[in-house]
Amino acid sequence: MAQSESRQGRKSARNGNSSVTLEDVARLAGVSTITVSRALNYPDKVAAKTLAKVNRAISQTGYVPNLLAGGLASRRTRLIAAIIPSITNLVYAETIQYFSSRLNDAGYQVLLGESGYPEQSEQKLISAILSRRPDGILLTGVNHSADCRRLLLAAKIPLVETWDLTPTPLDVIVGFSHERIGMAVADFVAAKGYRRVGTVSASDRRAQFREKTLIDRLATHGITDITRGEVPAPTDLHRGRIGLVRLLDDGFSAGVVCCSSDTLAHGVLIEAQSRAIRVPEEIAIVGFGDQSFAADTFPALSTVRIDRPRMGKLAADVLLARIEDDTVDEQVIDVGFEIVERGTT
Amino acid sequence: MAQSESRQGRKSARNGNSSVTLEDVARLAGVSTITVSRALNYPDKVAAKTLAKVNRAISQTGYVPNLLAGGLASRRTRLIAAIIPSITNLVYAETIQYFSSRLNDAGYQVLLGESGYPEQSEQKLISAILSRRPDGILLTGVNHSADCRRLLLAAKIPLVETWDLTPTPLDVIVGFSHERIGMAVADFVAAKGYRRVGTVSASDRRAQFREKTLIDRLATHGITDITRGEVPAPTDLHRGRIGLVRLLDDGFSAGVVCCSSDTLAHGVLIEAQSRAIRVPEEIAIVGFGDQSFAADTFPALSTVRIDRPRMGKLAADVLLARIEDDTVDEQVIDVGFEIVERGTT
């Protein structure tokens, strides 16, 4: 007890910080620390009377649990990491929002990491994240360096890849096929009778892959009059405008422009309007992603709809299942996509 | 030593997880655990030879530090929490991106919390965050409930408020004055000779406050012909369109429309274009925020520029100073704003 007192003393001396501990609560409630712990984590394993006493002590002291200590002891942090290319890209931010809200409901918090910054190697990012011992990780895409794969697999925690599909995921994957999208857009465009196609694609791995697939497939429809345009990676409206300017400069004058994001498509639309080019009569536009604003605002833009709410929630559910029951129904889940035709393309 | 061996045995038995510990590294390097710890945290306090041995052992074992244990022992988590209304709102996401990158460089990670979801009380969110024992917290806005203030202050950690200004911050604040912005926009509009003003404001606390200040100030210029329009909080293009539709329905036909965000302003522009209303000749538009896309893309939209990169970095720097040196130069930092006039408003 003397020891306990001296500990107390030192604590308050060190700082007045929120160092109310389980022990303080236990003492006030007249029970043991483990009982307080149970009252917090498994309230129904504690007698109602005891629970009341403990809860009173908790609110009297303003106790805030220390998840560092809890996580260390239990090896469960209730922390999930999510690695996305960029937080300022709406499509990723939205997916993460659905992912997070699902996990929050289940009592987890999400730690975000941005991989889109080459200055910081993805490996360093993953190391930093693993050092917090998350219970699971969400990854964007399937292209991880060998070092990253090693690190991730060595951690032996549930992993969910998203935004792509592969028969050989690291663990489980919830995504869609960029190849099939490229082909579907090609088929759509061909079926609509277009013979001249322009592209405005971000210099992003997956965008480039969709474009390649699109072009290959167009060839099988006999469509080879293609004007390609590549713009730097973070897509924004201005780059969409530039994209169309380049296509026009390169001789593209009418037909359909396929863009690698709705933002680019929107930029193309703005540029077309500013030049009094009629959309979709002279130039039709196809986007990608189905950003939330698109449907109501641009009746003239077709797009590829990715059900991001579903992807986000599903990724969360799959991860939770792996964490809590170690279950996996399917390792590979295809959330699919849908071509949304708008206007009179 | 026998004890140490038995511990080993149990560990590997429990799971094959990344449970390489400092002890494992120390054993392999033939030094004590504390030396490995020093090699990691204060490399220059360790002899070069020892350092080399340790580093070799670290890479051989694939050791990943456990920050739960480290944070528990040192009371420093190298974790900073940031609470923003929504991750899908570009203005907040951008600010956080600058904030994060600065902190990442300094060896910290950022834990994001979204406060814009009334289902989860802000107090619960703050509790959840505090239970991870962050070294500091960024808050958006200055309106916190009494309970939240109590929780935050009890934690006794550095706090930085942003996106607003007050003479009585919880700790330090880096922001700008919504009141002065409202007045400045009013002065700007009056100086340009407009006599009829419409507003499209999100039903958001700060947006509403700017609108109120704007209108009050307009009155001092003798401008009272005001048509107000309020739209639900998460601003998007469609709501901007709706905003203009309402103004027109309410009899507004020409003049200037002041919007509470650039997104709304953009929506107003789209609606105007679709009705063949000339901008800015018939209707001029003023936005807010200076979203990155605005400058290049909409030469016809004026806006209020908030230097978000600067605000984000400054918030990070101030927090770092408080955390690492316990220094505060100024408690209140006004990052200001600037009215950017575009087109021939």
Place this chain on the structure above:
DNA sequence: TTGAAAGCGATACCAA
């Protein structure tokens, strides 16, 4: 420059 011992604040396991 290096190490031994004592926590940090919680939970797991086994008894009572």
Place this chain on the structure above:
DNA sequence: TTGGTATCGCTTTCAA
């Protein structure tokens, strides 16, 4: 239903 005790993996303090 409740409690004692031994960790979880690291850093701090104090010595050597």
